[in-house]
Amino acid sequence: MATVETTTTQPRERILGAATALLAEGGRDAVSTRAVSAAAGVQAQTIYRHFGDMQGLLDEVARRGYASYLAAKQAQGEDDDPVTRLRNGWDMHVAFGLANPALYRLLYTEPRPGQQFAVTGDAQQVLLAIVERVARAGRLRTGVEPAASMIHSAGMGVTLTLIAAQADGRLSHYEGLSENVREAVLDSVLAPAPAPAADDDVVARPGTGSRSAAVHAVALKSLMRDGVRSLTSGERTLLGEWLDRVAAEDSAVADAATAGSAGSEAGTAEPGAGSARRP
Numbered sequence: 001m002a003t004v005e006t007t008t009t010q011p012r013e014r015i016l017g018a019a020t021a022l023l024a025e026g027g028r029d030a031v032s033t034r035a036v037s038a039a040a041g042v043q044a045q046t047i048y049r050h051f052g053d054m055q056g057l058l059d060e061v062a063r064r065g066y067a068s069y070l071a072a073k074q075a076q077g078e079d080d081d082p083v084t085r086l087r088n089g090w091d092m093h094v095a096f097g098l099a100n101p102a103l104y105r106l107l108y109t110e111p112r113p114g115q116q117f118a119v120t121g122d123a124q125q126v127l128l129a130i131v132e133r134v135a136r137a138g139r140l141r142t143g144v145e146p147a148a149s150m151i152h153s154a155g156m157g158v159t160l161t162l163i164a165a166q167a168d169g170r171l172s173h174y175e176g177l178s179e180n181v182r183e184a185v186l187d188s189v190l191a192p193a194p195a196p197a198a199d200d201d202v203v204a205r206p207g208t209g210s211r212s213a214a215v216h217a218v219a220l221k222s223l224m225r226d227g228v229r230s231l232t233s234g235e236r237t238l239l240g241e242w243l244d245r246v247a248a249e250d251s252a253v254a255d256a257a258t259a260g261s262a263g264s265e266a267g268t269a270e271p272g273a274g275s276a277r278r279p
Helices: 013-024 033-040 044-051 052-075 082-101 103-107 117-138 143-165 177-189 213-226 233-266
Strands: none
Touching: 013 033, 013 052, 013 103, 033 044, 044 052, 052 082, 052 103, 052 117, 052 233, 082 103, 082 117, 082 143, 082 177, 103 117, 103 143, 117 143, 143 177, 177 213
């Protein structure tokens, strides 16, 4: 059973240490008032005096446990390629979950209707900021919020899957899962990097090649978040709706064209195959 030093640390720190150890050993259900009191060598009312209730204690345990991960995620250089930052952020998220499975489950699977831990909200804001930079770089072909939601949801699902596999001793069976899902999700929201112009004096025209109208619509809407003083609030709202429609329509057209191209290539891959089956 978890115990902490009761003679040299303050009651608040002993309580936090006991709750953290109990969570790591037995999960959320192990962090009861009685268990924390016994491990920390304090009475129940001491817990309530410092944290209000057990949920307040769990909130502080989560905040402390998440702090180093969040600081590392925020510390990524602003000058780094934003797409590289997305990949690194995904890998950091999965690694944090595997290193802290009980804390991760507490943060992301604890049922709290209409609420979330403050630290997960902070992490979501970091992700949104990175996706915003991807949009401004002209690399995003969906809206910022939908792209961030897809990345976050997929990353959380992968992490929980790997945590379960790790607990069962089957983690090696899922080798490559995180990287494969990460790339599949990023492929669905990212536009290809622009090809360099053939001549330094020639600039590729918007909407040609990989630089689709959707990419430019998403980038413009992202830049508008800084405020466009020449437009009224209503005009900005209307322009935002138009840009959303352009992005959605152009992305659908691009996806259809890609699918059609793939089908054509498949149909012509073996020119003689069809005639060989004819009587």
